[in-house]
Amino acid sequence: MQEQQTDGEYRIEGLAHASGTTVRTIRAYADRGLLPRPERRGRTNVYGEEHLARLRQIAGLLDRGYTLASIKELLEAWDAGRGLGGVLGLVAEVQGPWSDEESGQLSRAELEELFGGAADESAVEEAVELGVLERVAGEPEVFFVPSPQQLTVAAELHAAGVPFSAITGQLRELRLRVEEIAAGLLDFTAEYVFQRYLDHPPSDAEATEAAGLVRRLRPLAQQTLDAELARAMRTLATRQLHDHLAGPPPQPPAAGPATVPVSLPAATVAAVRDLVGPAATAEFVTSATEREVHKRRMDTLATGGREEDAG
Helix, strand or coil, X not given: CCCECCCCCEXXXXXXXXXXXXXXXXXXXXXCCCCCCCEEECCEEEECHHXXXXXXXXXXXXXCCCCHHXXXXXXXXXXXXXXXXXXXXXHHHHHCCCCCCCCEEEEHHHHHHHCCCCCCHHHHHHHHHHCCCEEECCEEEEEEECCHHHHHHHHHHHHCCCCHHHHHHHHHHHHHHHHHHHHHHHHHHHHHCCHHHHCCCCCHXXXXXXXXXXXXXXXXXXXXXXXHHHHHHHHHHHXXXXXXXXXXXXXXXXXXXXXXXXXXXXXXXXXXHHHHCHHHHHHHHHHHHHHHXXXXXXXXXXXXXXXXXXX
């Protein structure tokens, strides 16, 4: 079977060989609408240079992380004459790193040393699940670290006595809250900044302009969050420290017996003061009064009992 024709035409096997892909893949792309229809000659499909160029475009976009669905949209834009340069630049800006931090790699031995020699395989698996660590194909003892700063924070917390389960649990909760904040910021910028690019398929020039805006505004999200987090941490930490140092709130003094002001003759008060002294005057008057009240109560009870016997 002849794979490549002399005039730049291909049968499907020759196209697969020239593009470095497989016949099955070419057919799958055709079913998805990613390839133009081949020319039909009798019982044979004939492909041309445009099919080979399209397969190379698809391969390049796949290498850059695009899905087949997004590739189809981009290729439709290209076919409509809008160009791909601006669109690809916009996607690259959005999908690019949103911080200046550089990723790195770490061996298992270095990872254990970072955490004080702790070898906790369940913690490693959870870190992989959360994306804090990523496995490197073909190298089981090496991990890719998207954010070394995040891993360092976890190591510092563990060194301070925080268990791995608490660290990962806090990260899960924090991630949910931060994603809610990010969604709000994206909705805000979509409404006030990018709406004019989103209500129609952008032209190449519009996509390039939008990519420039993303590049300018991207650092603002982190700067805003950094400033607000610093403010909130200072306010709440100060309040918490004050509450701990202040101790329990003071208890109100125990309530004494209720008092009612009573007018006494000045001569009586003077006589009591001369007898017991100024400091004990009130106590003496109170005690004498209570004794007299008690005596009269007893007399009343005794008299009442005799009257009942007589009756």
